[in-house]
Amino acid sequence: MKLMIDIKSYFETNRNEILRQYFDFLRIPSISTGKTHSEECRQAASFVLERLKAMNCDTARLIETDGNPLVFGELNRNSTFPTVLIYGHYDVMPADITDGWNTDPFEPVLSDGVVFARGAEDNKGQVFFLLKTVEYLVENERLNCNIKWMIEGEEECGSSSLWAFLDSDADALRADICLVCDTDMIDIDTPAIVTSLRGAAIWDITVQGPRQDLHSGLYGGAVVNPVKELVRVLGSLFSTDGKVLLPGFYDEVRQYTPEERIEITQQPFDEEEIKKIAEVESLGGEVGFSALERIVIRPTLEITGISGGYTDEGLKAIVPSYAKAKVFARLVMDQNPSKIKDSLVQYFQKNLTKGVQFECEKEIGLSGYVCNTDSRFFTHMNEVSKQIFGKTPAQIREGGSIPVVAAFKEKLGMDSLLMGFGLRTDNIHGPNEHFSLENMVKGMETIAAFFQQI
Structure with missing residues (x-):
């Protein structure tokens, strides 16, 4: 597929500059819990804003709030094209080398093709590759949809400023579908679309x-x-x-039927891996349900x-x-x-x-969220993923929450497509968070194909 070759070539040709920008983003300690790092959060918002301006967005601005600024952008290509809202966040969880990090969490380290830093994956890394992907498509006149951006700075602490914006200006974010890259793959060769969140x-x-x-x-x-x-x-x-x-x-x-519960257990899930990651001898929870069920449907x-x-x-x-x-x-x-x-x-x-x-x-x-798996965008992402990975994505339920997804559905009637490119082992929120450049490129290829062929 020509686009795959182009993206890989683009990444390798511009590798040094891409990594410089990525590392500059990661160096900003944009911790949103408390007010201690308010200025750094503004710096991270400004970084995103400059990338939007670099791709010649029709609109690119900071929206001031009582908390950290929101970053809003619009790329209007053609009124007949569908519009995709890209949602992500530039804020990160607290991190300190005394928490068990091998290196300074805000001084990125590249080792064997893997970047170690706070936010390397969640969510700066995935926001960054989305920015570079759209920038590439605009430069090469291959973007076949309109894009809106909403990148916030309080996802890790409740998204209060975005809630306030939705109460007053929700229509500004109206689109045909929202794309969220803040979830994980099954493994490096197996993509996944999250079909429900708690x-x-x-x-x-x-x-x-x-x-x-x-x-x-x-x-x-x-x-x-x-x-x-x-x-x-x-x-x-x-x-x-x-x-x-x-x-x-x-x-x-909801009480699931025996047949539905069997179907749920087909989702890839390894209890031994969970115990290994958590460093515990056994798992616990509500009796009568498997560990997977306790995480995704209870x-x-x-x-x-x-x-x-x-x-x-x-x-x-x-x-x-x-x-x-x-x-x-x-x-x-x-x-x-x-x-x-x-x-x-x-x-x-x-x-x-x-x-x-x-x-x-x-x-x-x-509230929780369930994806509309009958939408044309869901079908399209399945087709694109098959081109890139040679297989359709696994459809998985997740136990986590992405606060605004349910709000988008409630206030705008807008569904979200939840497809990220991290791995469960990337240790987000913990010490030595990391993100593979191979995953980043796979993400760029997939999203580029999705936007080009939409």
Whole structure:
């Protein structure tokens, strides 16, 4: 296929410049959790903006928000062409060499064709190859669709600025299909299209006790300890067989037929690999379901962090004044995040001992998403992938969430095509995140063919 040869030739001919740009992008510590790296997030947004300008977008601008800027662009080729919205994010998770990195996470290292750095794959690496692919197609007059870009800077912390934009200006993003390259392949030779995602809901829970920390010798046993209360009630939410005991939690969860469950197990999945990556001896969870089913079709309720009292070195004999926890639910289709929150609040109010106060604040709440596998764009991506890889993509369900995908469907009626080119072993969010240049080129070939032949 001529286009494949052109992309590979383009990459090799321009390898040094492509890697220079890619590394410049990765060097920016655009960490979105907290405000410490706000300026670096702006730098990363400006990097994306300059790439949009370089491909002569009709519109390319930063959209100012209460948080990190959004990057918006439009390439209008022909009014008869379909329009594709490309969504991605330039923000990354925190990283420090003391977390187990072999090298500085913000100084990219190329080793045996693999780039190691925070954001190498998630999502800077995949956003970058999309930018270079469209740039190539524009230069060679092979782009046969209109393109809109929405690259945000808060995906790793809830996308609050994008939510605000969708509430006021959603029509600006209206397109025939949204393309998201923020998922994984099965292996280097096997592409995958994600056909469903779980939703997510995050709540900040605070149990407030005395006005300030109190001496446990004077007040312990008389004043209610908020840390003990929080731990006790949280623990009561779970049974020993892995079920969530929150009333109503499973009410809207779909029950799959035996035939459907067998079909789900055909999805490539290796429990031994999961144990190896996690470095655990065994897996656990809801009894009656396989590990794969627990990840892709069952909801979970996770406690992602607890704080309160004194945990530093030495002794501090106190009754703590407060305790906090973050509770994170992965929700499946039809579960309502607001209903789950209401049940959680009622459960705490009923079960907490008198003498403490309770607050529950929602950070985010979104439903699950199921892809329309009958769309012409889905069919087209299958055909293109067969040209590039010699096989159609595996259709897989994922347990993770891409917050805006459900919002695009709800607000714009727009489906999303979820096809990324990373690997599960790329260690995104962890130390020594990496992305293979071979995967990058495969991604460029696939997306170039998709846009040229659409």
